[in-house]
Each structure stands twice: as C-alpha cells, then as structure tokens.
Amino acid sequence: MSGDSVTLNCSSVSNPPAEINWFKGETSVGSGRIFSISKISSDDSGEYKCRAKNEHGVKYSDPVTLDVQYPPRNVSVSIHGSAVIMAGDSVTLNCISDSNPPAEISWFKGETSVGSGRIFNTSTISSDDSGEYKCRARNKHGEEYSLPVTLDVQYPPRNVSMSISGSAVIMSGDSVTLNCSSDSNPPAEISWFKEETSVGSGRIFNISKISSDDSGEYKCRARNEHGEEYSDPVTLDVQYPHRNVSVSVSGSAVIKEGDSVTLSCNSDLNPPAEINWFKGEIFVGTGRNFNISNISSGDSGEYKCRVRNEHGEKFSDPVTLDVQYPPRNVSVSVTDSGQLWFDSVSLMCISDANPPALNFSWFKENQSSAVGSGQSFSAVQSGRFYCEAHNPHGAQRSDAVTVTVHQGAGRNITVIIVTSAGLIIIIILFAMLCKWKSRRSALKESAINKKRLQ
Template identity: 65%
Template sequence: MSLIKAPPLPLVFLLMIHGGFSDDADRGVSYSPSHICALKNSSVIMSCTYTYPTEYEIEKVFWTKTKDNEDPPDLSEDPEYSQRIQYLGDNKQKICTIRLSHVTLKDSHEYYFRFITNECQCSRGYTGVPGVTLTVTDLQVESPERVTEGDSVRLTCKSSCTLTDRATFIWYRNSQPLTERRDRNNELLLQSVRREDAGRYSCAVHGHNHISPAVQLNVTYPPKSVSVSISPSGEIVSGDSVTLNCSSDSNPPAEIYWYKGGTFVGSGRIYRISKISSDDSGEYKCRSINEHGEKYSDAVTLNVMYPPKSVSVSISPSGEIVSGDSVTLSCSSDSNPPAEISWFKGGTFVGSGRIHRISKIRSDDSGEYKCRSINEHGEKYSDAVTLNVMYPPKSVSVSISPSGEIVSGDSVTLNCSSDSNPPAEISWFKGGMFVGSGRIFNISKISSDDSGEYKCKARNRHGEKYSDAVTLNVMYPPRNVSVLINGSGEIVSGDSVTLICSSDSNPPALNFSWFKENESSAVGSGQSFSALQSGRFYCQAHNQHGSQRSDAVTVTVHHGDGINVIVITASSGGLFIFIIIIIIFIIAMGTPPLPRMGLGPRQVCGKPKHSLHMGSSESWLSYA
C-alpha cells in the first residue's frame, strides 16, 4: 500500500495498543487498543506497530478484513474503503497506524495489518492476528413516551457499546442545543417537568457531528389558556352566520363543550350559528376537559343587533280614565341597539321618548295612540291603543227639524245633542215639566198647545247638564173668529154701530174682510166695521196659513118718534123672540132699563139709552 503522511488530525479517537504480537519472536504486530467502540460517522484511528527481522526489507504493507494468509484483499483497493482509509504508518519507524473516516454500522468488523518482506516467497507475508475489533455504534435516546406535568423524567443517551474515549454529551430539544445540559453523564434529568419541556429530544457527543435520532417527549397536562374568539369580530346583525372558536392548550387534546349561560348548547372546538337571531344573544363559554382536568374559558358576550320587534303600548292607570286624570302611556320595544321612540295620535306626531304623559287629560285627548320604535336596523309601529276618556255631558244643545216655520199639523222632531262619555241619558222638559226621554223627541201633528220652551237634560255617571231652552212656535190659521160690538149713545136713524172682528191665530191675522149675508162682495175691511143699516153681518180673518169666518150678527135699525131701537142678534131663533118680548115689556112698562143682565146706561141725545149684552153670541140691544 502507498504510504501517505497524514496531516495533523482534528478530532479522532486515540486508541492505545495492548498486546497483539505474533508467535514469532522476531515478527509481530501490536494493536492498541485491540477493541474500539466508535461513534457512527466519526473517524477512527487504529494504532499499531510491527516488527520483522532487520535483514529483510519491507516490500508491501496494507490493512485487510481477512486473516487468511492466502492473498487477502487490500482495503485501500476496496471501493468502500479507498476514499475513507488513510495510512499514517512509517516503515522506518515500524508504525502501521491508519485512520478510517465516516465509519458506518457496516464498518463494524475485525481489521488486520499485513506486511510482506523480501524473504523467501513462502514466508514473506505476515498478518497480525488477532487484529483490531471495531464496533461502530449509533446513539439512541431512551425516554418514557408520556409523562405528566410535574413529574420527574430521566432521558438516557445510549450506545450499543461503551465508547472507547470518555465522551461529553450534548442534548438537543427540537434541534436546539440545551447548553445548560452539557456534562459527562449520558443522562438528562428533568425535575418537575413542565409542558414547555415537551418536544423532540436527541443527543450527541461533543466534538462529533453525529446526532442521535430524536425521541418525542410527550408531556401531558390539563387544559389551560382556554379562550373563545368570535368571527366575524365586528358588529353582528340578526341573520348573520357566526362562528365561535374555543382555543385550549392541553395534552392530550381536550374535548370541548359549549354553554350559553349555564345551558349546554353544543360540543366541538367550533360552534356555528347560522342565521343568528336576537334569541342567540347572551354570554357563551367553552369547557375544555381531558383526563388530567378541566377548565372553563372566560365568558364572551354575543351581542346580536336587530331591528325593533314586539312593540306595544300600555296605559296607566289601566282602568277607567276620567277627564282631569293624569295618564301615562309606555312604549315597550325589543331592539338592539335601543330604539328611539316617537308617539302618534292618529297620524299626528305628539311626542317622543319611551313615556308619554298627559296631565289633566281632556276629552280632546281621546283617540288611538301608537308608538314607533326605530334604530339603524329598521323600524316598527305598535298596534294602536284607544284612550277612552270619560267625562260628564257638555255642549248640550237642542235642534229642531224642520228648522223653518212650523205649522200646526206638521211632524216636528227635537234632537238633543250631547258630548259625553259614556253616552248620556236624555230627558225632555217643556217649561219645568218632564215630557219624554231619549235623544229624539217627536211630535206628530203638532198643535198650538205644543208651543213653548223646550230643553233637554243629558246625564251620565260623571254629571249632568241642561241645554239652553228653545222655543217651539207653532203657526196656525185663524180660529175662534167672532164679532164684538163697540158703540155709545143712543142710535137714531143715520147713526152707526161699530163691529170688531176677534180671532186666535199665529201669526196674528192682519187681513179682515166684512160681509153682509147673502152678498158676495165684501162690504168692508179691517178689524173694525161701522154698520149703517140693518142686516146680518160677519167677518173673515186671514193669515198666511188660512182663513176663518165668524158667525153672523144681526143689526136692526128702527125708525120712530120716541124711541129708535137697534136690535142686534146673532141668530133668528128663540133668542130673537126672547129679545122682542123683552123690548115689548120695556115699552109697555115705560120703566128704566133693568140694572142686571149686563145692561149698562148709555147716553144718546141727552136721553138714557140702554143696551143688553147676552153671552158669547154677543148680541147688543139698544133702546132710547
């Protein structure tokens, strides 16, 4: 083999030789040590020296893995070794040391040094047996698969053989060196292990690049750092889809349960609410639980925004409301954010705010009230409520139908109008006399007797009130038409007697006509008439509603020297005969007129003159 002077080595195992000589006293190979435990991927120095008789010369030296003397293979010519083996020997010094780099597990074997001298062909080759036994080892970390937080744990960096050189061990967690854990002990002690100690642990020997395969240390612990996040994180409006996520640090992973208030609502790390509504508002929290314990998150508030709903109005006091009371209307509205409240009577705005107060309420305040609740998400009106204010009668009045002139025989209706709550009972009075009840007072075929002042009284449990009186003025045509006699003194031929026409009518008769019986044409007009001749006379009274004639009266003029007598009679029957008898009796007796029977003295031409008035027939007797 070629002899190459090796450069200074960085870091190798220095292997000291113990024995290993051949049986020949003058030939032999010594290896120090004869057993080497080397770390995988490290460089190994196999130190050796040899002896041979000085009368010979060395023709070839090499290392081999075969102790057979029959042409063993040279490692320097083996492709697996040629690039990794370096001869460090010196034939003059009889040093046969080599360095084998990047050793692998396959390199574990017994190696031999062989030299060939220029002796006779049969015995010139010599192999140092036994050789150097190389064991290449890997590093393995031993640890429990799972520990619980708070426990003590021991990790061991193990090899299949004891490393030849005393090593300093280095520990790694998650590929990061634990500088505080460098020592000559191949054990790593973690006292009161924490969850932060969990990870992948590996070990190495200081000065070597080889790191053991990592072993996972699993630290179990109860849940901690439990919290809830809400998505979306901004304002949530009814109808949105909302996701609640429970974050929990635990080992093993915890089971998650969800609560709204104290009520269980679901499980799993994610809790979704699609088309959220106001009913979903509230405080939510999750419970994280595993075999080591449990922990609740802090509560988070799910504040769902929504337009007004369930808008209603309540009235206080809730019973009967009487004018003068104080009344409060309250608007109840469910909305988020809280709504602004407006009040309406009918369609008219009357105020704002959740409370609408009316002090000393009046009948004018009666009506339908509703409130409007509005926020940025919408608006809603309440149903209308009726404010029914009770009050005593007022504005009591009477109307007459027909409203114009009323004529006897007409049908007349008196209507009592009254503003009251509850509706009033109506009573009717003519003058001070009760004449009927009910809002309507009907008079069919009215007569003059129905004329007068009428009023109604409206009464309910809160009070009473009379209307102003109205006058019922019944128009009717003349009736009870009669003739009255007006005259004085003694009537002689050429004198006259005055007749006066009397009648009952409304309006009063203004047109009067006088007639002589059996004549078609009027003989006079006006309320009075002067009769100049004998005959039967009557009057006729007129107004716009009709006319009526009186009974006829008889006027008689007598011509004589002594006594001129005018006899006036209303009829030609027995009364007339009676009057003639009286006249004859008076003439025969030649006595003054009787003082009784309605006779009164009248003076005509200085002589006593008497007249006789008898009853309603209005007959007048004149004598001289």
C-alpha cells in the same frame, strides 16, 4: 413533565475514544457524553440523538423522543362570523389551547355546560343565545378556562305593547300615564302617536289634567337600526258630565199648522246620555230627536230636553214653538145692542188667529164689494152683514148677522112717544114707591107698639 430535569447519556465503544456530539433533529445542541436539560419545557420536546466520531469513522445513536407534558395553557376563544351578530345568523366559537397531552374541551354559557369539542357551533342563533361563553381545556395534568366572550345577538323591536296606569274609568281632569314596553337589541327609541299624529317620545307618556280633546286611539312605536314595530292601539275614553246642552229645531223658521217639526237635543258628555223631553214640566218623550208630525196650535209652548248619565244630569234652555195658523172661529159681535132705538149699529169682528188678524173687511150680503174695513164697523143701514179676518196665512169669513137701523123723521116722533111713555112709567113707579114706604112705616109703628105692650 414541564419543569423536570432530564439527563441524556451517550455510550459508545471505539478506539481511539470517540468525540460525542448531540443533536435535536438535525440541529447540534451540545457535546460531551452527558447532555443535561434542567427545567425542561415544551420547547425541548423532540427527537434527540448523539454522534460518536473518531478518525476511523462516525456513527449516530438511535433517536430518543422527549415528550414534555404540561397542563393546558393559553386557552382562548375566537368567534367566526360578522362582528354584529343578528338573530338567525350562524355563529362558530373555536377554543384554542396549548397542552400536552391534548386537552378535552368543554363549553359553558355562564356556569351552564352547553357542549364539548374544540368547536362550538350555533346555527340560526336567537336572542336567547345571547350571553357570556367560555371554554375549558382539561388534561390529566390540570385545566384552564378561557376568558369569557360575549355573544350580543341583535334583533329589531318585537313584542311591543303599551299599558295604562290609573283608574279603569278616566275622568276629565285625571292624570294618565301610558307605558310602552318592547324587546329589542340594541334598545329601541320610543315614539308616541295619537291616531297618525306624533305626540311625544320616551318609554313613558304622561297626560296631566286630561280632557275630552285627549280622547282617541294611542299607540307607541319602537325603532332601532334593525327595524321598527308598533304596538296595538289603546283607546283613551275620557268621560265627563253633561255640558253644552241645547235644543235645535229643524224646518222652516215659521211653523204652521200641519207642518212636521223635529227637535234635536245636542249635548257634549261621555258616556252617552239618556235623553228625555218636556213641554213645560210635562214629560212628552225620549231619544235624541223628538218629532211632531202634523203639528197643531195645541203643540205650541216651551220645550226642553234633559240629558242624564252616571255623572249627573242637565236641562237645556227651553225653546218656544209658536205654531201659526190662519184666522178661524170668526164671528161678529154687536157692541151697542143695548140701545132700544138707534140710527147706526156698531159691529166688532172677532177671530182666533196666529199671528193675530190685523186686516178686516166688512160685507153686506148680496153685495160683492166691501162696505167697510177695520175690526170695528158702524152699520147705518139695516141688513145682514159679515166680516172677513186676514193674516199672512189666510182668511175666513164670519156668519152674517141681521142689523136693524131706525133713522129719519120717524125717529123724532118715536123719541117723543118714548119720552111720554117714559113719563107715565115714572109716575106709576113713584106712586108705587110712596105706597110701599107708607105701608112700611105702618108696619114699623105696629111692631113698636106691640113691643111696648110686652
């Protein structure tokens, strides 16, 4: 054993006595019948022989082998391959040790035994193979471990994903935090994207007081020197109550009877709303669009829509549908028909129109040209007259009315007759009034006398 003390003794028979010399291999190492090695070491291992020499000759002894044994020492691990180990590479570990007898070699990852033999090979290495490796050399005299070596298996980003912290329902004004996780070696640089636009970096992306403008698809990208990978996108659906509710009207600026009109309810809210329509306070329909085909004057009025979702409801400002139409129901009214005798008759043209009729024409039957204009007309001749009412959408004529006009000298005689007849009527009425008063006074006096008798 290494450290022992060993003595070699050379014996020979010669006359005269021989001179003794010692050799290790072919190298002279000493002289004298005795050759002593104190604290022998592995370096002293080898074949030893002695030589006896006198004047008559020389003779060597048979060699003797000194096999100096010792426990393992100088145990170390060497790695064969690239300095940067990539996933998929083949890696060979070699255990180097000095021992006698030769050592049995075992391999460990951490404290777990993973193989034996002087060489440990990992073909198609993976990230799971990363870690500290060491070998142990053992013989019957002892054991020794190598210092550990680290296999750092590098690979591009993988398993990139993102998560959202906070409520499942994101309301406008909330604070939302997005977290990107990835598996890579070396660690990845993280970038954030909304759709295709870069919006930030770092493993955590925070949005304080989120708004509807922040709604959309978000994803993170993990990148290192070996590659990059994106997470699946996550949609931020920012919900909020009703706002900006309004009604728009499609079609011509001027709505005429018979047109088709569509009212659209425009609103900004999330989630989408239930939409109801009202004319005044009366419910008339549902849906984002409210259509009125073949519109009539009866459809005129104020319309509004109401939007409602789980966060509240709101009405739009009302819009007025003013349905216009040409004149209708045109008629002539005699304004001074209470006179018994006249030399002209005042006529009025009445119509229903939107916008109101402002142009009027007067005609006498069987005459092609107009005899007057304006809403009022004074007829100075007897006959049948009618009017026409006009607005921007059309015209309509009235039925004809018969007008009788008394005029000329006969009128003066008539007036006199009417005056005499009127005087006779007044005298008769005065006589009747006097008689009625007299009778009433008599009845009153009779009633007073009767009361006195009682």
